[in-house]
Amino acid sequence: MGTFIIDVNGTSRSVDVDGDTPLLWVLRDNLGLTGTKFGCGIALCGACTVFVDGRPLRACSLPISALGSGKVTTIEGVSGTEAVAVQDAWVARDVPQCGYCQSGQIMSAVALLKEIRKPTDRDIDLALNGNLCRCATYVRIRAAIHDAARALED
Amino acid sequence: MTRRRILGVIGFAVVLLAAGVVGQRMLRQTQISDETKARSIALFREAGKVLQNPRCLNCHPVGDRPTQTDRMVPHQPWVVRGVDGHGAPGLHCDTCHHAANFDAAGVPGNPGWRLAPAAMGWQGRSLGAICVQIKDPARNGGKDMAALLDHVSKDSLVGWAWSPGGKRPPAPGTQAAFGALMRAWADTGAHCPPAENQ
Numbered sequence: 001m002g003t004f005i006i007d008v009n010g011t012s013r014s015v016d017v018d019g020d021t022p023l024l025w026v027l028r029d030n031l032g033l034t035g036t037k038f039g040c041g042i043a044l045c046g047a048c049t050v051f052v053d054g055r056p057l058r059a060c061s062l063p064i065s066a067l068g069s070g071k072v073t074t075i076e077g078v079s080g081t082e083a084v085a086v087q088d089a090w091v092a093r094d095v096p097q098c099g100y101c102q103s104g105q106i107m108s109a110v111a112l113l114k115e116i117r118k119p120t121d122r123d124i125d126l127a128l129n130g131n132l133c134r135c136a137t138y139v140r141i142r143a144a145i146h147d148a149a150r151a152l153e154d
Numbered sequence: 155m156t157r158r159r160i161l162g163v164i165g166f167a168v169v170l171l172a173a174g175v176v177g178q179r180m181l182r183q184t185q186i187s188d189e190t191k192a193r194s195i196a197l198f199r200e201a202g203k204v205l206q207n208p209r210c211l212n213c214h215p216v217g218d219r220p221t222q223t224d225r226m227v228p229h230q231p232w233v234v235r236g237v238d239g240h241g242a243p244g245l246h247c248d249t250c251h252h253a254a255n256f257d258a259a260g261v262p263g264n265p266g267w268r269l270a271p272a273a274m275g276w277q278g279r280s281l282g283a284i285c286v287q288i289k290d291p292a293r294n295g296g297k298d299m300a301a302l303l304d305h306v307s308k309d310s311l312v313g314w315a316w317s318p319g320g321k322r323p324p325a326p327g328t329q330a331a332f333g334a335l336m337r338a339w340a341d342t343g344a345h346c347p348p349a350e351n352q
Binding site (some may be wrong): 022042043058062109119129131132 | 231234240243244245248250251252253254258259
């Protein structure tokens with residue numbers, strides 16, 4: 001066990017965990033931030049996507065000991081114009097079905113829009129290939145990202 | 155026999171003898187050259203056991219998509235090279251691959267995790283073709299032989315092949331042995347196997 005001081009959603013938090021505990025479980029079990037989901041645990045499904053220093057990262061594949069001074073942003077704390085545009089588009093399109101994967105989908109969508117303001121279908125497919133949706137809401141996800149990109153133009 | 159004829163015969167013999175010595179020397183040099191070339195190629199074939207190992211080939215695809223596992227199946231999830239070998243916007247390699255292997259998640263890692271440049275695509279190519287490719291500065295990132303040897307001997311991402319984590323079998327030997335093989339190959343002329351040979 002060790003004590004780790006980590007910055008999550010702009011707040012400094014202290015956790016006592018083994019160093020090889022995945023960031024995902026620190027967020028969910030130690031900090032109660034359950035918006036970030038466990039899907040596969042092997043970085044294949046994208047349900048656990050968070051930001052570290054503004055870049056998307058699968059929280060299941062990073063041990064807490066490797067986080068260092070990285071600033072974590074979860075679905076509970078994501079903000080900014082891209083996040084607002086994505087949230088609005090998600091609501092307007094009623095994107096989620098069961099919703100389990102959606103926090104990861106939204107984090108990846110925000111990350112994409114931060115890099116490419118007006119993504120093509122291919123850009124969206126390549127960025128979100130790693131986010132699986134068992135309800136197959138992919139068509140609505142893609143449409144909502146286009147909506148969000150249009151909103152960001154305004 | 156006249157004196158002139160005797161001198162002629164002696165002169166002819168000397169010429170013959172000299173030609174024989176020179177010929178022998180040339181033959182010997184040719185033999186040495188052939189032996190050195192064969193040794194150089196043999197050294198590269200040995201190094202090829204690393205170059206064509208899945209730990210290396212998986213991230214040296216000819217196309218835009220890396221492979222994974224010893225069976226070299228297409229990478230899951232579907233990821234692509236991107237403009238700089240670090241993946242597509244929104245899904246860069248470091249989204250999943252971090253600074254070190256993380257066996258609990260089965261995800262390999264290294265600070266420099268990325269695809270080799272497209273010009274260094276090796277998958278499906280013969281060892282001879284890889285050999286020509288690897289020493290061509292136009293296709294190896296502008297490296298001369300010294301830089302190439304330094305790269306294969308010291309580069310951390312190359313070295314990952316011997317510390318791949320999880321259940322992945324490492325590349326054969328060690329990075330130091332691989333570097334020594336490549337140096338010996340260079341010292342013997344950096345000859346390449348025929349391109350059609352695997």
